[in-house]
Amino acid sequence: MxxxxxxxxxxxxxxxxxxxxxxxxxxxxxxxxxxxxxxxxxxxxxxxxxxxxxxxxxxxxxxxxxxxxxxxxxxxxxxxxxxxxxxxxxxxxxxxxxxxxxxxxxxxxxxxxxxxxxxxxxxxxxxxxxxxxxxxxxxxxxxxxxxITQRKLSEQLLHQSHLDLVAKNNEIISGIEYAKRIQQAILPDVSEIKKSFNYNAFVLYKPKDIVSGDFYWHYKQGNKVYVAVIDCTGHGVPGALMSVIAHSIFKEVFINQKLTNTSDILYAIDTELFNELNKNKTHSPYPDGMDVAICCMNIETHELAFSGAMRPLILVRNNEVIEIKSSRYPIGFYNDVSKKFISENIQLKTGDSFYIFSDGYIDQFGGDTSEYKEGKKLNKVRFKELLLTINEMEIEEQETFLEYALNNWKQQLEQTDDIVVLGVKI
CATH class of the missing domain: 3.30.450.20 (PAS domain)
Known part of the structure; x- marks a missing residue:
């Protein structure tokens, strides 16, 4: 011993x-x-x-x-x-x-x-x-x-798993960042949109994630300027993939089919999207689609044609907010119903402003979080009040104010959805 x-x-x-x-x-x-x-x-x-x-x-x-x-x-x-x-x-x-x-x-x-x-x-x-x-x-x-060998081995395995997850996450993020560059490449040049409206236009574009399911469209033909805001199903990567499909369909309808009437354009987009998503006949139709607000303005006469699929147009005139409602049918989703898209014609006046937008801005949660931790939606009523507030501002100030108001509303909460707001002042 x-x-x-x-x-x-x-x-x-x-x-x-x-x-x-x-x-x-x-x-x-x-x-x-x-x-x-x-x-x-x-x-x-x-x-x-x-x-x-x-x-x-x-x-x-x-x-x-x-x-x-x-x-x-x-x-x-x-x-x-x-x-x-x-x-x-x-x-x-x-x-x-x-x-x-x-x-x-x-x-x-x-x-x-x-x-x-x-x-x-x-x-x-x-x-x-x-x-x-x-x-x-x-x-x-x-x-x-x-x-403590078993504990250390568990810690090492956990650490290695963490490193593997970080590496995989970085790889995924890198891929999405590359997808962002591709998506940005197909978006219209905002400076060209502003130029088309004599520099009295803005586009507030804020993806929720790195890539976005919302996007905007611009096309000019002679004295007519077309602009649209499109809200695709989902956000992030799924929404971004849908937006790429939608972008190619818009090019097909505008450039190859050469349609000019806004309601005809929606009908054509609806058909093209359904065909594109359902090439494979072995499965049931995909319930995917998008909401669209599209305008065509004659830059000489200031006559505006508007058609909407679940997305309205808001006109601010003489300190009054006027909502031009859209069709209650979206693009895509339903293939077994008879949809109706109409074109509204509006004669714009000097001092008028009109806005088309996805639902991301009005659906943003925020405000007073003392009662509800997640806050409440900004909603369309408050959005209209904001548009009335900025009516007398210069167009650049309008975009800045809307972004400030959005951040002030959501505070520390995360962005709820992708956001696009397009505004034009006459």
Missing amino acids: QQIHQYIPVLYRFVKSKSIQKVRRLKKHRSLFYNLNHFHFVLNKLDALVVVIDKNGKVQYVSNSSKKTLGYEPSKLLGNQWWELTRNNEEERLHAKEWVKKIAEGKAHLQELTMERKLIAANGLTKWIVWNISFLSNHTIVAIGHD
Whole structure:
């Protein structure tokens, strides 16, 4: 039996404090702690690895738990063999001995008296031990260690899973960022829209995510200027993919079919979208689509033609807000009903302003969150009030004010949906 009687008092205090639950279960042996045989009995019942090191760094005692934890008989680890067998290389051995010397001389900081270290077991595997250190007046160190290898392995697996997720997320984000550049490339140039309306127009475009399911359209033919706001099913990547399909359909209808009447354009887009989404006849029709507000303005006569599929037009005239309602049918979605799209003709006057928009702005949650954590929708009534407020502003100021009002409304809440607002002032 190893001669450990001189360390029994401190071992008793230390083992009791670090393994209190097991000591309690063995409390019937407490009166016998100062008997060497019974102390060995208690130590053998504990899972803790107990190591006693003298001031010269030589190991004087190792508990029997070393057989279970490290695969070594305690006698094999005495003296300098502890450092030789449980460390990988000389650098690690020297580092460990320097650390022991620092503790023995009382130069260690308090936080260094509890630490995690890795040891090499007899089978060559790494074992992680969390050590609690105490030292006697004769500079002898008493270390109580607990095997935390499984915990460390779980932490490493979790960390690796996190790194894998971060890498995958970065890869996905990179792909979506590239998709954003493609989507931006097919969007009309806002400066061309402004130019078409003698620089009295703005486009407020705010995707909810990196890419958007909402987009805007611009086409000029002779003295007529067409603008549209399109709100596709969903937002983010699904909405963006739908917007690419919708963009190609708009080009087909305007450039190849050369349609000019706004209601005819909606009918044609509806047909083209259904055909595009349902080329494969082996499945049921996809319930996807979009809401559209489309205008055609004669820039010489200021006559405006409007057609809407679930999206209205708002006209502000003489401090009055007039809503031109749309058809109650969207583009797509329904293939088994007879849809009706009409064209409304409006003679615009100097000072008039008109706006077409997706539902993202009016559906934004915010306002007073004291009653409802998620806030409430801005809604169409407040939106009309905002349009009336900005009516006398210059067109650039209108866009700035609408963005400010939106941010002020949502505060710290996230953006609810993609947003497009297109405004024109006569």
